[in-house]
Amino acid sequence: MSLAPRTLALGVIATGMLMTVLDGSIVTVAMPAIQNDLGFSAAGLSWVVNAYLIAFGSLLLLAGRLGDLIGRKRMFLAGTGVFTAASLLAGVAGSPAVLIAARFLQGAGSAMASAVSLGILVTLFTEPRERARAIAVFSFTGAAGASLGQVLGGVLTDLLDWHWIFFINLPIGVAALAVAVPALPADRGRGGAAGADVLGAALVTAGLMLGIYTVVGVETYGWTSAHTLGLGALSLVLLVAFVVRQATAADPLMPLRILRSRSVAGANLVQVLMVAALFSFQVLVALHLQKVLGYGAAATGLAMLPAAAVIGAVSLGVSARLNARFGERAVLLAGLVMLMGVLGLLTRVPVRADYVVDLLPVMLLAAGFGLALPALTALGMSDAGEDDAGLASGLFNTTQQIGMAVGVAVLSTLASSRTESLLAAGSGRAEALTGGYRLAFGVGTGLLVAAFAVALTVLRRPRPTPGAPAGQPLKPAATA
Numbered sequence: 001m002s003l004a005p006r007t008l009a010l011g012v013i014a015t016g017m018l019m020t021v022l023d024g025s026i027v028t029v030a031m032p033a034i035q036n037d038l039g040f041s042a043a044g045l046s047w048v049v050n051a052y053l054i055a056f057g058s059l060l061l062l063a064g065r066l067g068d069l070i071g072r073k074r075m076f077l078a079g080t081g082v083f084t085a086a087s088l089l090a091g092v093a094g095s096p097a098v099l100i101a102a103r104f105l106q107g108a109g110s111a112m113a114s115a116v117s118l119g120i121l122v123t124l125f126t127e128p129r130e131r132a133r134a135i136a137v138f139s140f141t142g143a144a145g146a147s148l149g150q151v152l153g154g155v156l157t158d159l160l161d162w163h164w165i166f167f168i169n170l171p172i173g174v175a176a177l178a179v180a181v182p183a184l185p186a187d188r189g190r191g192g193a194a195g196a197d198v199l200g201a202a203l204v205t206a207g208l209m210l211g212i213y214t215v216v217g218v219e220t221y222g223w224t225s226a227h228t229l230g231l232g233a234l235s236l237v238l239l240v241a242f243v244v245r246q247a248t249a250a251d252p253l254m255p256l257r258i259l260r261s262r263s264v265a266g267a268n269l270v271q272v273l274m275v276a277a278l279f280s281f282q283v284l285v286a287l288h289l290q291k292v293l294g295y296g297a298a299a300t301g302l303a304m305l306p307a308a309a310v311i312g313a314v315s316l317g318v319s320a321r322l323n324a325r326f327g328e329r330a331v332l333l334a335g336l337v338m339l340m341g342v343l344g345l346l347t348r349v350p351v352r353a354d355y356v357v358d359l360l361p362v363m364l365l366a367a368g369f370g371l372a373l374p375a376l377t378a379l380g381m382s383d384a385g386e387d388d389a390g391l392a393s394g395l396f397n398t399t400q401q402i403g404m405a406v407g408v409a410v411l412s413t414l415a416s417s418r419t420e421s422l423l424a425a426g427s428g429r430a431e432a433l434t435g436g437y438r439l440a441f442g443v444g445t446g447l448l449v450a451a452f453a454v455a456l457t458v459l460r461r462p463r464p465t466p467g468a469p470a471g472q473p474l475k476p477a478a479t480a
Helices: 003-040 047-070 072-090 096-124 130-160 169-183 198-216 227-249 256-260 262-292 296-301 304-317 319-328 326-347 354-367 367-380 389-426 429-458
Strands: none
Touching: 003 047, 003 072, 003 096, 003 130, 003 169, 003 262, 047 072, 047 096, 047 198, 047 262, 047 389, 072 096, 072 169, 096 130, 096 326, 096 389, 130 296, 130 304, 130 367, 130 429, 198 389, 227 256, 227 262, 227 367, 256 262, 262 296, 262 326, 262 367, 262 389, 262 429, 296 304, 296 354, 296 389, 304 319, 304 354, 304 367, 319 326, 326 354, 326 429, 354 367, 367 389
């Protein structure tokens, strides 16, 4: 396939990714308006996010493997269609039950489309430099899209109403489907009989769904409650049974050989730690702006805009060249150091923070995410072959959602507990909230330090291609 059709296909894949990421973050700023309009309880409101997260995170691995079997193009089109229809349902929702059901369907559609996106990309772009540039574009939509979602959510909620944060998906989804049909390469897949591990699919889907449900419920039930411990143990049993099944099945859903690659296993572990840490930046900074500094929805989105801008500039402008010149491992380490600076500075954020002095430097250092994510994506897909590209893509996206769920549970619970203890000790509300956020930022910094240690010790250094002239760019570590 020539470059022009592949570029169009990349545009479709990136658009699908952008729609998914925007939908995950666009809701956060509109939550107060949704609660007031539909009469959500405080506990029930969290399910506007949780329903999406549970469906998305638990179905990614299954959707990725099914894409390998029935065709990745078919899975992408089906997922985009489900997501678009569910967005319409969410937009017209008149009750909490309908909105939560629509959010679950949105998560399912997102999982179907996202799980195979990277698989399509790596089979389209096989030359290292082209693949690096394509991954940079794909990563940009993920990294910058989260911040752009907060901006867009605030503006739409203030100027129109919260329904439009879902309606905006309709023209994007329809356009993506119209372009995807001719643009994406047709692939027949291996056929259902080649690897329809029904038992394995049931075990991993049930285990992940139950595990993510347990984690996101920690803030309500607590870590040591019978609810958390019982369901957590059951989830662990299901996932262990899935691993045993994969080791013994003739044609497993997830061949364990994919985890023998140090690049793939290390990249997925780093991603869990990094995404868990950066939940505190994406969500808790927005809460600090609104609850402590008194920003409105639109102002909060605009305050986060510099982060989106620098992430986008780095992802699209320099990440591919740096990866080619220094190797993904080195670029990933540099990005993680910058992100440590982001959360490290936030551990000292004052109660009455000045945006230019205290928060703008943090937004600019977020450029580290634009370095880290493309490098991590390249490493996570480095050893994916034609038959396993959908699986590797689904696995990479699954660990991202697991990291997000862990970040939500751990950091929000710690922040809430710290705030309550400070209030009980007589602190004012603003001081107590800030103290809780500072604790979460500190723990997030520790998670990034752990991610740096894993990347430094587990991921291989890039090796020059034998016979390559001195000074030529190095190939990625896993393909050298």
